Structure formats: structure tokens, C-alpha cells
Amino acid sequence: MADTPPPSRAPRGQLVIRTIAMPADTNAAGDIFGGWLVSQMDIGGAILAHQVARCRVTTVAVDAMAFHHPVLVGDTIACFADLQRTGRTSLGIHIEVWVQRHFSRTEQCVTEGVFTYVALDSAGRPQPVHRADNPPPLDPGP
Numbered sequence: 001m002a003d004t005p006p007p008s009r010a011p012r013g014q015l016v017i018r019t020i021a022m023p024a025d026t027n028a029a030g031d032i033f034g035g036w037l038v039s040q041m042d043i044g045g046a047i048l049a050h051q052v053a054r055c056r057v058t059t060v061a062v063d064a065m066a067f068h069h070p071v072l073v074g075d076t077i078a079c080f081a082d083l084q085r086t087g088r089t090s091l092g093i094h095i096e097v098w099v100q101r102h103f104s105r106t107e108q109c110v111t112e113g114v115f116t117y118v119a120l121d122s123a124g125r126p127q128p129v130h131r132a133d134n135p136p137p138l139d140p141g142p
């Protein structure tokens with residue numbers, strides 16, 4: 001069997017979700033429903049946002065969504081999340097979905113987007129990402 005060509009680039013960010021696309025997640029054409037994929041991305045981004053903000057977070061915006069290729073039943077999907085911006089109360093997280101096709105080792109980036117999360121206090125109001133109980137990470141220096 002011929003070797004599978006490597007992907008043209010590596011996924012960006014850390015792995016936050018890995019699961020299998022199931023028949024229940026298909027649209028009328030039999031492909032995986034985009035809304036299911038977006039919900040996986042939202043959950044994956046929230047995992048990283050929660051890790052950074054260490055408090056409840058909510059999604060306030062989704063930008064630059066691009067669906068490059070379809071996802072098929074049986075594909076293994078992996079969401080990679082990369083913190084690209086830290087605001088006062090918000091976090092911009094770039095999320096990519098890569099698939100490994102059913103019975104194949106081919107890996108491909110199928111979808112990407114930028115999700116914005118807001119750190120919330122216990123009353124559901126925006127609060128700073130970095131606070132007394134969640135100081136910014138130390139600068140490792142030169």
C-alpha cells in the first residue's frame with residue numbers, strides 16, 4: 001500500500017476534542033451537518049477559554065468561519081484551539097477541525113474559525129480574564 005502523503009502543514013494549537021462523526025449528525029444530503037461541527041468547535045474553544053480564564057465563560061462571537069471540505073460519517077474529527085488574543089474580559093481563540101478519513105490515515109483541515117469568549121463572574125457579568133485569583137502567567141523572559 002502506498003504511503004499516505006503528509007498534510008501540507010501541522011494543526012495549529014492544542015488538541016481539545018477528538019470524536020467520531022456519527023450518522024445521527026448528518027444533514028439531508030448525508031454529509032455531517034455544519035451545526036454539529038460548529039458546536040464541537042464551540043465546546044473545544046470553551047475548554048481552552050476556561051483553562052485560561054479559570055471561571056465561567058460564554059461565547060459572544062464567531063468570526064471567519066470557513067468550511068473547506070465536508071466531514072463524512074465515520075471520520076475522526078479533532079479540534080485544535082489556539083489562543084490568539086487576550087482582551088480585558090474576552091479571549092479570541094482560533095479553532096481548526098481536522099479529520100482523519102474513515103479507514104484512511106489521510107489528515108485534512110476541514111473547518112476553521114475564530115471564537116470569542118467572555119469571562120463571567122458568578123452573577124454572569126463580564127469580569128477581567130486576569131484577576132487577583134487568576135494572575136497572568138509569568139513572562140519567561142529572553
Ligand SMILES: CC(C)(COP(=O)(O)OP(=O)(O)OC[C@H]1O[C@@H](n2cnc3c(N)ncnc32)[C@H](O)[C@@H]1OP(=O)(O)O)[C@@H](O)C(=O)NCCC(=O)NCCS
Pocket residue numbers: 058059060061086087088089090091116118124125126
Ligand atoms: C457576553 C455578554 C455577557 C457580554 O456583555 P456586554 O454587555 O456585551 O459586555 P461588554 O460590552 O463589556 O463586552 C465584553 C467583552 O466582549 C467583547 N465583545 C462584545 N461583543 C463582541 C462581539 N460581537 N465580537 C467580539 N467581541 C465582543 C467586548 O469587546 C469585551 O471585550 P474586552 O473586555 O476584552 O475588551 C453578553 O453579550 C451576553 O450575555 N451575550 C450572550 C452570550 C451567550 O448566551 N452565548 C451563548 C450563545 S447560545
